[in-house]
Amino acid sequence: MKTLSRVYMWVIFALLYAPILVLVIFSFNKGGSLASYTGFSFKWYGELFRDSVALDSLKNSFLLAVFSALLATLIGTLAALGLDRMRNKMLKSAVESVTNIPMMNPDIVTGVSMMLLFVAFGAILGLRDTLGKATMLIAHTTFSLPYVILSVLPRFKQFDKTLREAAQDLGCTPMQSFLKVELPAILPGVLSGLVMAFTLSLDDFVISHFVSSPDFQTLPLYIYNQTAHNVKYSMYALCTLIIVTILALLLVINFAGDFGKGKKRKEGAKK
Numbered sequence: 001m002k003t004l005s006r007v008y009m010w011v012i013f014a015l016l017y018a019p020i021l022v023l024v025i026f027s028f029n030k031g032g033s034l035a036s037y038t039g040f041s042f043k044w045y046g047e048l049f050r051d052s053v054a055l056d057s058l059k060n061s062f063l064l065a066v067f068s069a070l071l072a073t074l075i076g077t078l079a080a081l082g083l084d085r086m087r088n089k090m091l092k093s094a095v096e097s098v099t100n101i102p103m104m105n106p107d108i109v110t111g112v113s114m115m116l117l118f119v120a121f122g123a124i125l126g127l128r129d130t131l132g133k134a135t136m137l138i139a140h141t142t143f144s145l146p147y148v149i150l151s152v153l154p155r156f157k158q159f160d161k162t163l164r165e166a167a168q169d170l171g172c173t174p175m176q177s178f179l180k181v182e183l184p185a186i187l188p189g190v191l192s193g194l195v196m197a198f199t200l201s202l203d204d205f206v207i208s209h210f211v212s213s214p215d216f217q218t219l220p221l222y223i224y225n226q227t228a229h230n231v232k233y234s235m236y237a238l239c240t241l242i243i244v245t246i247l248a249l250l251l252v253i254n255f256a257g258d259f260g261k262g263k264k265r266k267e268g269a270k271k
Contacts, residue, residue, distance in 0.1 A: 068140035076148025111210035151193035
C-alpha cells in the first residue's frame with residue numbers, strides 16, 4: 001500500500017508540474033520550437049522586454065488586480081461584519097446562501113449577465129462607450145467579493161465577543177473597539193481574502209472577455225488573442241517570470257512564518 005500511495009503521489013505531481021517544467025525549459029530554447037531544443041538562450045526574455053503591448057497588458061492586469069482586490073477586501077470585510085452582527089437567524093442564513101451563489105455560478109453566466117447589465121445601464125444613461133476600465137473594475141470586484149466574505153466571516157465567528165464588550169466597558173467607542181480589538185484578530189482572514197481576490201482578478205479571462213473594451217486589455221486577453229495566430233515564445237518567458245515571482249513570494253512567506261514561530265518559542269523558553 002505504501003508503494004502504491006507513493007506511485008500515486010508522484011503521478012499526481014507529474015500531472016501538475018510537468019507542464020510548468022516544460023514551459024520553463026522551453027522559455028530558454030534558442031530555436032523557438034517545441035519540437036526540438038536547439039540551445040540555451042535568453043533571447044525570448046529580451047523579446048519580452050521589447051514587446052510594449054505585452055508589458056502594457058501586464059501592467060493593466062496588475063493594476064486592475066490591486067485595485068479590485070482592495071475594493072473587494074474593504075466591502076467584503078464590512079459585509080462580513082454586517083453578517084456577524086445580524087440578529088435574525090433566518091435572514092442571516094438567507095444572505096449567506098445568496099452570497100455563495102456567485103462562487104457556484106459558471107463564469108460565462110456571470111460574464112454575460114454583467115455585460116448585459118452594463119450595456120443596459122449605458123443605453124439608459126446615453127453612453128456611447130459602455131464597456132472599459134470602469135466595468136472591468138466593477139466586475140472583478142464583484143466576483144471577488146464572496147471569496148473575501150468567506151475568508152473573513154469565520155474569523156468573526158471565532159472571535160470572543162466578550163473582548164469587544166470589555167473594550168467598550170473600558171471606554172472605547174464601537175469604532176475604536178473594532179479597530180483596536182476585532183480588526184487585529186480577524187486580520188489573517190482579511191489578508192487571505194485580499195490575496196485570494198488579487199489572484200482571482202489576475203487570473204480571470206472569461207468574465208474579462210465579456211466586459212472589456214479594445215482600449216483596455218489584460219494579460220489573459222492578450223495571450224488569448226494570440227491563439228488566433230501563433231503564441232509568441234516571449235509569453236513562455238513572461239509565464240516563467242510570473243512562476244518564479246510567485247515561488248519566491250511563497251518561500252519568503254513560509255520562511256517568515258517559521259522565523260516568527262521560532263522567535264516566539266525562544267521568547268517563551270526565556271520566560
